[in-house]
Amino acid sequence: MIRILLSIALIGAALGAATVGILGFQGSMMRKPPFELFPDMDRQAKLRPQEPNHFFANGVSSQLPPAGTIARSEVIHTANGEVYAFEDSPVNTGKVSGTTNFVETNPMMVNEAMLQRGRERFDIYCAPCHGRLGDGNGITKKIGVMAAVANLHDKRIIELTDGEIFDTITHGKNTMGAVGPLLPTQDRWAVVAYLRALQLSWLGTKDDLTPAQQATLK
Template identity: 40%
Template sequence: MLLSLTVAVIVLTGCRGGTSDDPPVHLNRNMDTQEKYTAQRASGFFADGKAMRTPPEGTVARGQLREDPIYFTGKDAGGVYVPAIPFEVDEAALKRGAERFGIYCSPCHGFTGDGKGKIMEYKYPIPPTNLYEQRIYDMADGNIFEVISNGVRNMPSYREQIPVRDRWCIVAHVRTLQTKGTPVPSTTVAAPAPTADAAQSTPTNSTETAQ
C-alpha cells in the first residue's frame, strides 16, 4: 500500500508544469461554465447575428441614474448655478480636494492656485487663471464645478478623470486657498497670433480670456 502511494505521488509530481490544449477538469463546476453570451459574441438567434443588443429606450445603466441636477451639474432645475457645495464639507472632503487638486490642477494653476504651475516653466503662451482673481471669487461654486467638469477655452474637461464628488472637493479646496489670499484684478490675455492662412478669416482684434 505504501509503495502504491509513493508511486502515485511521484507520478502526480511529474505532472507539475505540464501544459495541455484540453480544458481543465472541473470536479466542482461551481457555475464556471454557463450557457450565456458574453460581450462581442455572435448569435444565431438574432437577424443581425449580434449577441449584444441595443438597450430599450429609457434604459439607465446601473449607477447612472442622475436625478439630482445640483449634485451632477452644479445647476438647479432652472439652470442657475448653485452658490454652495451641495453636501457638508468636512475634513475628509478638504483633504481629498487638496490631493486631487495637486494631481490634476496644480500642473497649470500651481499648488497655491496663483496660475504659476509647472507648465509656465516652459513659457506656455496663454497663462492659466490665477484663482485669486476677483472674478473667481465671484463665481458660484456650481460654476467652478462646471468648469472642472466640461472645461473652458484652453482648459480641457476633467469629467472622465475626476469623479463627481471629487470635483466638488476640489471646489472646496479652491475656496480654502482663497481664504488665505487676497483678490486681484481679473485679467485677459491676447490670443496667439494667427497663422497666415487663419489671418485671412480671423479678425485681427480678437482676444481670449485666460483659462
C-alpha cells in the same frame, strides 16, 4: 379616356380584393404563419434574460457583472440625501434642477476628509497649470506650454458660484480643457471645496486670529 380610367379603377379594386383575400385584414387572426415582406425586428439574435443558454458555462443567459465592475448608477451621498448619477440634480450638473442657473454652494457635505481629498486632487489635476497655490504659475506656464493661466485668487473667480467652478472643472473653459472625464463627481466637488479654502487662506488678515495668536506675531 373614361374607359381607360374605369378599367384602371377596376383593376385596382380587383388587386386590392385579391390582396385582402390572400393575406387577410391587418390584425386579423390567421391559422397560417404570417406572410412577412418586411420582418422589421420581429426576430432578433439576442438573449432574453433568465433563459437557458448553452453559450455560457453556467448555462444561463443572464451573467453576473465581472468582479471589480463599477456601477454607473452608484449612489452619491449629498448634504440633502442620496442622488444617482443620472438625475438632474445640482450634484451632477452644478445647476439648480430644471434651470440653467448655477448653484451658489457646494451640495456635498464639506468636512475635513473631503478637504484633504480635494487638496490631493487639486495638486494632481489642477496644480500643473494653476500652481499648488492656485496663482496660475504652474509648471506648464514655466516651460511655456500654457501661456496665460487663470489666477484662481482673482476677484472675479472668487465671486463665481460653486456651481460655475464645478462646471468649469467638468467641461473646461476657453483654453482650459475638461477635467470632468478624469475626476468623478465627488472629487470635483472636493476640489471646489478645497479651492474655496485656498482662496480664503489668501484673504485672511491679522483680525482673523485670536488675540492670543496675534500676540505671538512678530
